[in-house]
Amino acid sequence: xxxxxxxxxxxxxxxxxxxxxxxxxxxxxxxxxxxxxxxxxxxxxxxxxxxxxxxxxxxxxxxxxxxxxxxxxxxxxxxxxxxxxxxxxxxxxxxxxxxxxxxxxxxxxxxxxxxxxxxxxxxxxxxxxxxxxxxxxxxxxxxxxxxxxxxxxxxxxxxxxxxxxxxxxxxxxxxxxxxxxxxxxxxxxxxxxxxxxxxxxxxxxxxxxxxxxxxxxxxxxxxxxxxxxxxxxxxxxxxxxxxxxxxxxxxxxxxxxxxxxxxxxxxxxxxxxxxxxxxxxxxxxxxxxxxxxxxxxxxxxxxxxxxxxxxxxxxxxxxxxxxxxxxxxxxxxxxxxxxxxxxxxxxxxxxxxxxxxxxxxxxxxxxxxxxxxxxxxxxxxxxxxxxxxxxxxxxxxxxxxxxxxxxxxxxxxxxxxxxxxxxxxxxxxxxxxxxxxx
Amino acid sequence: xxxxxxxxxxxxxxxxxxxxxxxxxxxxxxxxxxxxxxxxxxxxxxxxxxxxxxxxxxxxxxxxxxxxxxxxxxxxxxxxxxxxxxxxxxxxxxxxxxxxxxxxxxxxxxxxxxxxxxxxxxxxxxxxxxxxxxxxxxxxxxxxxxxxxxxxxxxxxxxxxxxxxxxxxxxxxxxxxxxxxxxxxxxxxxxxxxxxxxxxxxxxxxxxxxxxxxxxxxxxxxxxxxxxxxxxxxxxxxxxxxxxxxxxxxxxxxxxxxxxxxxxxxxxxxxxxxxxxxxxxxxxxxxxxxxxxxxxxxxxxxxxxxxxxxxxxxxxxxxxxxxxxxxxxxxxxxxxxxxxxxxxxxxxxxxxxxxxxxxxxxxxxxxxxxxxxxxxxxxxxxxxxxxxxxxxxxxxxxxxxxxxxxxxxxxxxxxxxxxxxxxxxxxxxxxxxxxxxx
Numbered sequence: 001x002x003x004x005x006x007x008x009x010x011x012x013x014x015x016x017x018x019x020x021x022x023x024x025x026x027x028x029x030x031x032x033x034x035x036x037x038x039x040x041x042x043x044x045x046x047x048x049x050x051x052x053x054x055x056x057x058x059x060x061x062x063x064x065x066x067x068x069x070x071x072x073x074x075x076x077x078x079x080x081x082x083x084x085x086x087x088x089x090x091x092x093x094x095x096x097x098x099x100x101x102x103x104x105x106x107x108x109x110x111x112x113x114x115x116x117x118x119x120x121x122x123x124x125x126x127x128x129x130x131x132x133x134x135x136x137x138x139x140x141x142x143x144x145x146x147x148x149x150x151x152x153x154x155x156x157x158x159x160x161x162x163x164x165x166x167x168x169x170x171x172x173x174x175x176x177x178x179x180x181x182x183x184x185x186x187x188x189x190x191x192x193x194x195x196x197x198x199x200x201x202x203x204x205x206x207x208x209x210x211x212x213x214x215x216x217x218x219x220x221x222x223x224x225x226x227x228x229x230x231x232x233x234x235x236x237x238x239x240x241x242x243x244x245x246x247x248x249x250x251x252x253x254x255x256x257x258x259x260x261x262x263x264x265x266x267x268x269x270x271x272x273x274x275x276x277x278x279x280x281x282x283x284x285x286x287x288x289x290x291x292x293x294x295x296x297x298x299x300x301x302x303x304x305x306x307x308x309x310x311x312x313x314x315x316x317x318x319x320x321x322x323x324x325x326x327x328x329x330x331x332x333x334x335x336x337x338x339x340x341x342x343x344x345x346x347x348x349x350x351x352x353x354x355x356x357x358x359x360x361x362x363x364x365x366x367x368x369x370x371x372x373x374x375x376x377x378x379x380x381x382x383x384x385x386x387x388x389x390x391x392x393x394x395x396x397x398x399x400x401x402x403x404x405x406x407x408x409x410x411x412x413x414x415x416x417x418x419x420x421x422x423x424x425x426x427x428x429x430x431x432x433x434x435x436x437x438x
Numbered sequence: 439x440x441x442x443x444x445x446x447x448x449x450x451x452x453x454x455x456x457x458x459x460x461x462x463x464x465x466x467x468x469x470x471x472x473x474x475x476x477x478x479x480x481x482x483x484x485x486x487x488x489x490x491x492x493x494x495x496x497x498x499x500x501x502x503x504x505x506x507x508x509x510x511x512x513x514x515x516x517x518x519x520x521x522x523x524x525x526x527x528x529x530x531x532x533x534x535x536x537x538x539x540x541x542x543x544x545x546x547x548x549x550x551x552x553x554x555x556x557x558x559x560x561x562x563x564x565x566x567x568x569x570x571x572x573x574x575x576x577x578x579x580x581x582x583x584x585x586x587x588x589x590x591x592x593x594x595x596x597x598x599x600x601x602x603x604x605x606x607x608x609x610x611x612x613x614x615x616x617x618x619x620x621x622x623x624x625x626x627x628x629x630x631x632x633x634x635x636x637x638x639x640x641x642x643x644x645x646x647x648x649x650x651x652x653x654x655x656x657x658x659x660x661x662x663x664x665x666x667x668x669x670x671x672x673x674x675x676x677x678x679x680x681x682x683x684x685x686x687x688x689x690x691x692x693x694x695x696x697x698x699x700x701x702x703x704x705x706x707x708x709x710x711x712x713x714x715x716x717x718x719x720x721x722x723x724x725x726x727x728x729x730x731x732x733x734x735x736x737x738x739x740x741x742x743x744x745x746x747x748x749x750x751x752x753x754x755x756x757x758x759x760x761x762x763x764x765x766x767x768x769x770x771x772x773x774x775x776x777x778x779x780x781x782x783x784x785x786x787x788x789x790x791x792x793x794x795x796x797x798x799x800x801x802x803x804x805x806x807x808x809x810x811x812x813x814x815x816x817x818x819x820x821x822x823x824x825x826x827x828x829x830x831x832x833x834x835x836x837x838x839x840x841x842x843x844x845x846x847x848x849x850x851x852x853x854x855x856x857x858x859x860x861x862x863x864x865x866x867x868x869x870x871x872x873x874x875x876x
Contacts (some may be wrong), residue, residue, distance in 0.1 A: 019731070023588050023731055026851075027590075028589065030590075031588075034587070077716060099441060116747065131585065136732075137586075137729070137731065137732030137733065137735070138735060139577075139580075139581040139584070139585020141585075141587060142577075142579060142580065142584050142585040143580065143585070146577070146584070146753065146757060147569065147577020147580040147750070147753050148575075148749070149578060149753050149756050149757075150461050150465065150748075150750075150752035150753050151749055152465075152468075201485050231601040276717055276718075276738065279714055279717055280714075281704075288734075291463055291575070292577075292747035293457075293575065293746065293748060293752075294575035294738065294740070294746050294747055294749040295575065295740045295743075295745070295752075296739060296740070297575070297576060297737075297738060298736065298737075298738035298739070299735075299737060299738075300714065300736035300738070301732060301733065301734060301735040301736070302732070302733045302734070305733075307730075307731040307732070307733070308731065308732050308733055310588075310730075310731060311586070311588045311589055311729065311731035311732040312585070312588075314587075314588035314731075315585050315586065318587050318588060319584060319587075326766060328764060374721075378844075387630045396842070425730075
């Protein structure tokens with residue numbers, strides 16, 4: 001019995017927007033039956049709306065002006081899929097202030113303007129859905145806010161950028177270096193022509209800002225988060241880590257709730273190769289988290305793509321539509337952003353962990369003595385040293401694993417080592433996480 | 439600002455009940471702050487309530503009579519954790535009819551009395567939460583009903599019984615046979631003294647009945663589901679599967695939506711060893727599912743235990759409490775049990791898949807000719823035959839992998855083969871699933 005029509009306005013008809021139109025069109029009858037209301041896309045705004053598309057757009061008004069959507073009194077749910085900061089931010093805020101509920105996949109915007117957007121939604125009694133902003137179609141946001149609400153989330157370790165995971169996987173499988181695999185990925189459309197957002201860890205930082213905020217209840221922004229990308233990782237590092245130390249390199253977003261402070265960071269990380277996260281290959285995403293009651297959990301799936309991301313957008317739309325139908329929108333279970341004491345985010349220099357070090361040295365006596373002398377002065381003790389025989393362009397790789405050390409000390413020691421005349425190129429250090437279940 | 443108290447009644451203070459009391463006690467302040475209401479356990483019923491327990495039960499009334507809970511007009515949420523069919527069924531139905539919302543972890547009861555319980559809840563405008571009934575603390579039920587609501591769930595393959603997965607893992611790692619590992623598991627408390635519920639696939643069938651019902655929208659009961667346990671699997675089967683065919687044996691619950699019919703079954707299954715489900719070890723649970731929009735997903739975590747299961751129970755309680763607080767309980771997103779056409783569940787004899795066959799034959803000429811003659815007559819063609827040299831108690835294992843064949847034919851062929859005088863013990867066949875992503 002369908003007696004109500006809920007009008008939707010869609011801003012941005014790119015890949016994901018097309019997926020949303022397709023899913024809502026294909027599932028029209030199913031959704032109506034479940035909802036007891038009809039979901040109708042009333043208007044779609046896109047700057048390039050004239051382009052021909054193979055879409056069922058009967059009865060949909062097309063426009064180049066998003067304002068026509070956010071000011072339309074008949075539209076109850078606005079879907080924002082244009083991405084970026086402006087005009088997306090203004091569209092969302094205006095839509096909320098005009099009494100509309102909003103669904104967005106815009107992680108960059110949320111990671112920078114969390115507080116403004118969530119607090120505006122709260123003031124207006126409006127809902128804001130953002131399941132699609134992290135890990136595509138994996139129902140991670142709803143799990144954090146609903147299914148795991150009885151838990152303190154002790155830690156999160158996420159592979160949340162498919163491009164980086166694809167590149168690292170290919171480097172491992174094909175023994176190729178970063179630049180070559182990146183170029184191939186760009187040719188295949190798995191990486192953008194300007195790849196910085198992905199490979200420098202920026203996109204992962206946007207997403208981890210969202211997960212950190214949801215799991216701690218305080219607004220954490222991308223600017224608060226240490227970010228380091230994968231461009232300095234070589235296939236030799238992947239090989240040494242695997243063969244010598246039983247470790248795999250993944251770009252991880254990390255959130256840990258420590259005593260009185262938070263540890264939030266994005267960087268390439270070596271993890272035990274027998275851990276399930278190590279087995280996550282190609283463009284797939286996976287998030288490993290530990291709750292104080294539930295223990296360790298893993299969520300795995302496609303983190304991007306037309307239909308997986310649209311699946312999450314439509315789930316948010318259906319959830320909000322249910323609440324509209326039942327006249328309770330804005331009053332159901334909410335993101336709990338109301339912690340009393342804000343915990344400080346630990347500076348990366350304060351981190352203590354194990355490190356992988358890779359030095360490129362001249363093949364001559366006394367090098368190891370000099371290097372280990374410097375490490376010793378910074379209280380860095382070694383768990384393992386491997387002097388590789390093979391000379392690469394006149395230099396020999398010297399690979400080490402440290403015991404737990406302080407990041408500030410590692411940084412200073414490496415700077416000092418890099419000034420030695422026997423060191424041929426900038427040294428690399430990679431943090432290690434053992435992913436213990438607590 | 440806490441201005442409302444929501445009273446809870448707990449029936450059954452066993453392991454999970456104790457976990458629920460502990461979580462609600464520890465998280466009292468956090469929950470109150472998020473909810474704007476206080477959750478209070480008013481009464482606990484248990485037949486053995488006199489037993490001393492190390493629990494914070496200040497202000498809680500203890501009773502041996504569940505009726506005191508389900509007839510208490512102040513109690514709004516009843517948690518049923520006694521398990522089994524009766525009196526659990528009567529308690530739940532009476533509680534619903536008395537206007538209470540119910541949370542339960544009782545998969546056996548749901549798998550048999552789904553329709554009665556869900557329809558009673560619907561009539562009464564009451565909520566029924568059962569996140570804890572499948573896969574412990576993994577937020578699978580909420581993901582199916584909310585996060586994935588834009589998807590048709592094409593297939594589900596679940597490792598949903600921790601005891602069986604523990605036994606199969608130990609058999610593989612230690613090269614021991616089923617009986618010995620089962621006895622060890624019983625000694626360690628990982629298996630019940632009467633293990634039939636777990637090892638015969640009955641518990642997995644209860645859980646897959648719930649997942650099948652939720653994902654198809656029609657009530658599917660345990661009696662509708664083909665069930666086969668792991669007791670005939672030997673460590674040699676695990677070894678041959680691994681070394682010869684690259685396959686791992688897992689007890690899987692399976693749901694597939696086919697054209698016009700459903701495929702729902704529980705049995706030991708060989709799956710590719712490079713698939714992530716193969717890496718799920720010990721008591722862990724994992725569910726691999728494929729949605730038509732979202733593609734493949736995996737959920738992984740602890741499927742049992744005091745706190746993981748209690749985490750799911752408390753999540754349901756908090757969700758319902760939110761709705762009570764907002765005066766919308768019973769009106770939010772519901773299990774969509776209202777499909778028009780009921781699809782038939784395919785009989786197991788109609789299954790077509792690849793099979794692993796293990797025969798124990800006399801070491802004499804002509805055996806393979808006789809066996810393959812019978813298989814040929816039933817139109818079963820072989821992909822691989824391995825005649826193991828090693829004689830075990832005067833018999834030689836003959837191991838085969840078939841191409842796709844019909845289960846009815848495999849069954850008849852094996853019966854006929856087992857009547858041959860050169861066959862020394864009952865043959866075993868194991869179904870193979872390739873877990874393709876569609």
